[in-house]
Amino acid sequence: MKKINIKSYAKINLSLDVLGLTKDGFHNVSMVMQQIELHDEVLVRFISRGELENAGEAYLLSDSKCKSMNNIFVELSLNKPYLPRDERNIAYRAAQLMAERYGGRTDLCGGKIRIDIKKNIPVGAGLAGGSGNGAAVLHALNKLWKLKLSVEELMKIGEELGSDVPFCVMGQARANRSLNSHIRQDKMACCAALAEGTGTRLEPAAALKSEIVLVKPMFGVSTREVYKMIDDEIKFAERRDELKRPNNGELVLALVNGNRRKITDNMINILELYTLKAYPEVKKIKDIMLAETSPAVVLMSGSGPTVYGVYFDKSKADEAYRLMKPLSKEVYLTRTMR
Numbered sequence: 001m002k003k004i005n006i007k008s009y010a011k012i013n014l015s016l017d018v019l020g021l022t023k024d025g026f027h028n029v030s031m032v033m034q035q036i037e038l039h040d041e042v043l044v045r046f047i048s049r050g051e052l053e054n055a056g057e058a059y060l061l062s063d064s065k066c067k068s069m070n071n072i073f074v075e076l077s078l079n080k081p082y083l084p085r086d087e088r089n090i091a092y093r094a095a096q097l098m099a100e101r102y103g104g105r106t107d108l109c110g111g112k113i114r115i116d117i118k119k120n121i122p123v124g125a126g127l128a129g130g131s132g133n134g135a136a137v138l139h140a141l142n143k144l145w146k147l148k149l150s151v152e153e154l155m156k157i158g159e160e161l162g163s164d165v166p167f168c169v170m171g172q173a174r175a176n177r178s179l180n181s182h183i184r185q186d187k188m189a190c191c192a193a194l195a196e197g198t199g200t201r202l203e204p205a206a207a208l209k210s211e212i213v214l215v216k217p218m219f220g221v222s223t224r225e226v227y228k229m230i231d232d233e234i235k236f237a238e239r240r241d242e243l244k245r246p247n248n249g250e251l252v253l254a255l256v257n258g259n260r261r262k263i264t265d266n267m268i269n270i271l272e273l274y275t276l277k278a279y280p281e282v283k284k285i286k287d288i289m290l291a292e293t294s295p296a297v298v299l300m301s302g303s304g305p306t307v308y309g310v311y312f313d314k315s316k317a318d319e320a321y322r323l324m325k326p327l328s329k330e331v332y333l334t335r336t337m338r
Helices: 049-054 058-062 064-068 090-102 129-144 151-159 165-175 223-239 248-257 260-265 272-278 280-292 314-327
Strands: 002-021 027-048 072-078 111-118 192-197 201-205 211-216 297-300 307-311 330-335
Touching (some): 002 129, 002 248, 027 049, 027 129, 027 211, 027 248, 027 330, 049 058, 049 111, 058 064, 072 090, 090 129, 129 151, 165 192, 165 201, 192 248, 211 280, 211 314, 272 280, 272 297, 280 297, 280 307, 307 314
Antiparallel strands (some): 211 330, 297 307
């Protein structure tokens, strides 16, 4: 049996701008994404056909799904009982996709992919927890099966699973020492990136260096709902001359130079126009963090509902964590990945 542990890191949006719709009805975006140390733990094992037969589990390969996956069975376990363990889970779909594409190699000849995920990242938080799990499975099978795919090739596969998966592939490549050196040293391995188009056109960027306090309210926000409603909010703000957009070119340069003022000036998430209005609890958390702690900036990540504060001083981050802890069961003290 072959196995590998992958740390599946969360991401935050340092900025997010919506630039209009594509012909296919998707939103064009421009945003800077940043990996943080908060992570899930993903253990991936590949058990060969021979090992299954010796263990009396060869019957698994008769499952109807296995035929389309080159006689490879996928099994998923999580520490959160309410999360799906089938095609509704990105990690499961990532295993299916890799089995369909590469499982026909003569040195594999069928078997079982066993995935065990310990979730630490809050679910439905706008932190790409599920997308990161999918990216971890891609990395794991790339190594276990000795496919020697580059980070860019894995990112391309990740696009088929979700728009956040390619960035998660980049971040995990940089941070996981369990991966091969050619992956960790790949030109696309990084902890921050500028994302454009539908979010999958990515360029490595310099990372933010700061402490982070995350607060997730005890509810989720539908990404589809937010993007459906944001166009009207942007038009309304433009008419009232209230629209402030991030300058992502300036933000990327400021990250290189370590110019904190220009970094925080451009940390703007346009989706707040809708989410803070539609979900007053999210606005309340942001207002409290701004008023009662000493952040460099407070921002919503992605479409929400998670709000985070940036602290360049560790003692201020510790104090903010203590003050915000009573507001939710899901408050985290972490830092950005460098």
